[in-house]
Every structure is written in C-alpha cells, then in structure tokens.
Amino acid sequence: MALLEVKDLRTSFRTEDGIVKAVDGVTFSVEKGQTLGIVGESGSGKSVTCLTIMGLNSRKSAISSGEALWKGKDLLTSKPSELRGIRGDEMSMIFQDPMTSLNPVHTIGKQLVEAVQLHRDVTTRVARARALELLKAVGIPKAEGRIDDYPHQFSGGMRQRVMIAMALINDPDLLIADEPTTALDVTTQAQILNLMKRLQNEFGSAIIMITHDLGVVAEVADDVVVMYAAEVVEQAKVSDLFNRPQHPYTWGLMGSLPRLEVDTERLVQIPGQPPSLLRPPSGCRFHPRCPYVMNVCRTEDPPLVPSERDATHLQACHLDQETKDREGSKLVEATLAGAG
C-alpha cells in the first residue's frame, strides 16, 4: 500500500468574484522513501494540493472533494483533532518563506520543544535534547549556543535549516516541502538540497517537493507531476519526463529555461499568460497558449492517460503519439547537443 494516495482531489474557493477551482482532479501516490516532485507555475494549484492534504485550507471558503488516503485512512473526512495528531508527527511540512514561518517572539529552542511535546509525552529536558540533536543533524554550527537564539538572529539559510529540523523532529513518514529553496541563494539552495537528500537516506522519509524549478526536480525527484491551471498535464518517472516529455506545456517549460549547459540565442517562449481559474478555458486548458492546438482541443478536455509507449508515463494531450515523440525528442536533442 502506498503511503499516501491522492485520488481525484478537487478544491475550490468561494471568492467575491465566484468559485475558483484551484485544484481540479489530481491523482497521485507517494511510496515510502520516495521523492515526488510537483512542478508548475504560480497559480497552478501545486501548493493548494498539499494544503488540502494537510487540512490547512480555510474552513470557511474552501470546498474539497476526492480522497487523500494516508496509510489507508481518508484525511479529507478526518476530524480536526485526528488531523492535529497526524500533522507535525507522521506528516510534516516545510514552507517557502523561512522568514515568516517561525514565530519571531519565541526562541527556536522553545518552538522545537513545543513541536515535540505536542505529540510526545516527554519532559522538557528530553525534548530539548532531541531539539539539539536535530539542530546538529541539519548542520547548525555551535548548536548548543544557538538553541536559545531568536529567529531574527539566524540567516535565511539557517532559518530554513531550523524549519527542516522542526519538520523532522518527530521522525515523519512524509515531508511536504513547499518551495523550500525558492527564497534562498544558489549556494544555500545547494546546501539545503544536499541536506534534504542526506536526511532522507538517514530517516527514510518520503518527500513531496513542490517547486517551479525544473532543475531542482531533476536533481531530487523520483517521480514528477506537472501541473497547469489546476490540472495534472503530465506525470512520469523523472528520467522519462526529461528524456521523453509528452506534453506541449512541459516542452514549453523546458524550452523557456535559460540553461548553463546549453547555448541558445533565443528562448522558446510560451505565449500569453496562465489563465484565470475563475473562468478556465474550454477543452484543454492549455489550448490558448499551445502552438500545436487542434480543433478538438478547444472543445474536449483530454483525459490523463498512459502514453502509448509506456504505461507509467501519464499525459493529457490530444496530439498523436508520433508528433509527441518527434517534438519531444527534438527538444531533448536540442538541449543535449549543447551539453555535449
């Protein structure tokens, strides 16, 4: 049994302008010890997917349906008290902005101790020892001296390490990381990604890595979900996705990246803007920006189905397999040629 199985998850928000379908039928599963990458641009629904799984959406405005089976138990129908028992213990989350996700008026030691004592009936002394152990594990220098410091005394990278320590303190089975390195410099990002990989080997947690950066996904993920306008457009093993991309949106994303290892005069750009989710386009949601658009795309929403070549490679596009293979490999060749 998969650790987490998400089936046809849908989340909408009531807003002044109408109902916004932020997540519209997302299905994936995460196995023990694996890393799932979720890629997409802002507003594609990747963060909302994870907030829904964690039960962190506003109760007033969010409506969710579908299933999120955590070890066989549906999280969407669980009581808030049950969710509180799971969150931060079996399943924890790292947020994007380490500046705003720590409480500025408490020392990090106190915040870490609180995270332990919420789930374990242990003395403060034991919890503090555990906090110290984790601060050392995430590579905070002179952890003994820094445990009683306040968040503002730490740099961005160090704060993100504290967040990771807090997320891992109860040995979670699943760690959801929402753009954990986006606010950081490249050298710090490399430190944090290395740290997460090392800790995953040590603790054996599964990770869901939400990011807009295809480079980060390529380095850490085992499986990848590509989201566009609240839907999954492609889902595959990481090597399949990068070697045989099937969806025009994925091609666009890959082509629009300036790369260190490839010379390009002009970037392939995806024309237009991501659509508004208040009034998503008819048929395939990518059709107004798609260079390969056909008549059927405007009226029929393509289902997410296995590609003809590979049953584990899911894609949602009306194009025929030959065109996909040809265009996909053209793009991959173009990027590999420069990498020589």
Added chain:
Amino acid sequence: MRGDELLVVDGVKKYFPITRGIIFQKAIAQVQAVDGVSFSLRKGETLGIVGESGCGKSTLARCIVRLLDTTDGRITFEGRDITQLSRVAMRPIRREMTMIFQDPYASLNPRKRVGFIIGEPLEVHKLGTPAEVKTRVQELLEVVGLNPEHYNRFPHEFSGGQRQRIGVARALAVNPKLIVCDEPVSALDVSVQAQILNLLKDLQDDFGLTYVFIAHDLNVVRHISDRVMVMYLGQVSEVASRDQLYKEPKHPYTGALLSAVPIPNPELGRQRESIVLEGDVPSPVNPPSACRFHPRCPRFVEGHCDVEEPPLYPFGEGHVAKCHYPLERWPMTAAEMRRRTTTAREEPVEA
C-alpha cells in the same frame, strides 16, 4: 581609455553608517555595501552582475543611476563625471539612463493609470505636448507587446509579466542609452521570464541599448550578457566575457556558484558533484581580512589568503579574477578544487 565607452565606474564605494542615538546621532559602524568596484561598459554591450543576496549588486545599481550618492570613487557617463553633479545638473542625464526594477507589483503606482505611468517621464522632461505624449505611450505599449487600448487601465488589471512590460515601457519612454535592470525577471514565472528576456534582447537590437543586468540567477545572466561580473561582499571577484566565465572560471567562488546551479537534466545533474560552500556570506559590517572569501574557500591557504589581499590578476583578454590560487581547469570536483597545483600568482594586474 577608448572612445566607445558609455559608462566607466572607477573605484566606487558605498558605505552606509550604522547610527546610534536619536538626537545626537553618531556612526558606530559602517556597512561596506560596495567597496571599490571598477568596470567599464561599451555602447550596445550587456554587462551581467551576479552574486548572492547582500553582495552589493543592487546598491551598485542605485549608485550608477545616482539614486544613491557614492562614498568614494567616480562614475563617468559618456565621458562626463556625474558623481558630484547637482540634482538640476543631473536631470538631463536622467534621460540617458533609466532603470527597470525587480518587483513589478511595488514599482508601479497603483492609483495611476498605465498611460500616465509610462508618460510621466516624458512630461518631467517636457518632451512633447499631451497629444504627442499619448501617441508615444501607445507606440511604447505596442513595442513591449501590450495592447495600446489598455492605455487607461490600472496596474492591478495586469498580470506580473504584463506589469514588468509596463516597467520596461516606462524605462524606454525617454529613449535612454543605458538601462540598469535590477533583477527584472526574478519575480516572474519561468514561461513569462522567457518572454521578458526575449523582449529585452529584441529591444537591444532595435534601439541599440546598453544594459547593466543584475540577477542572482546564473542561467539568466548567461543568457543575456556579453560580459559577466561576479561580486562577493561588495567587491569584484571575477570579470570575464560570458563564454570565458562559464567555461573557464578562475575564481573558486565562481566555480562554487556554477556548480550549485541545479541542471534540469536528471542524468547530468546527478552524476555531477556540486561544490557546496560551508556557512553563509559574512557580514559586510565586519568583512573578513584580506581576501573576503577566505573563510568559505576550499582552496584557502593560511598565512597568505587571510593576510594579503589578492589583486585582480589578469587571465587573457578582459578576464580578471581576485584570487591567489586560481582554478586550473573546469569543471572540477570538490576534491580537485581543494588540491591546489598552481602556485601563488605573482604579477599584479596591469593598469
């Protein structure tokens, strides 16, 4: 000095005082945000400036366009020293150099219409009658790929990428020679980022613009720049032509930056071992002695790097690096980087 140099920055320093007291303020320390940066820029060229947050790249940008006064050094624009010019004397020069800002949400006045925002520089510089300004604004909207009929809309009616296009149109309005772009695409999604980068390149070709392009993303800088300058803690670590810098970096910091960029290719990315720097960027209030990179450098030599500040050693045409023990080749692994085979460089940079 050759005649085609549009901008010459010579030994520019910008220190911000840290003060104590409310009425009787006295400076107790200084943040050395920019500490002796020199470079020159030819017409039609793009100089990319990269570095981590806090390395002084934005402060430098603001000094160049005189939004900040420099503490020391000289900025020469079209052969004229603009460092000490008064506000009034500066005004005509502001037509020649403009700026594009990072945050397309914060840099446009939410209460003004787009037509006014783009046309305001023209009014300030008294370039044309209201009717002429309107025609020019609509022309500009078209140039940056927006609908000229959106003249009367407010900034909130546009998406992030479109707002950045408005920022570009405003910078273009007065027909400048130099545009200083301070992280113009870092707040945008990748697909939209590509649109803006392509737009900036097209405009450069069409109008012969010169760019100073500041970014923390090495991929973006490589894409757009002719030459690249790497900054660390307020100083220049390395300057080279784009191909030189990315293919044969000499400074260990440049090497570490390059190896830290994730490669969007699972096979290449995972077989490569990135050189992970220890720790964080030190504080610019109290920077490390001699070479400022020495506490984090894998090639650090005790008694040399922390005692004697390296000059910018030359490495062929236009390529300089501030390191006593430059990299022998590239790419290299972390272990290879620690194993120095070069001896210390002796010859100083030629003036």
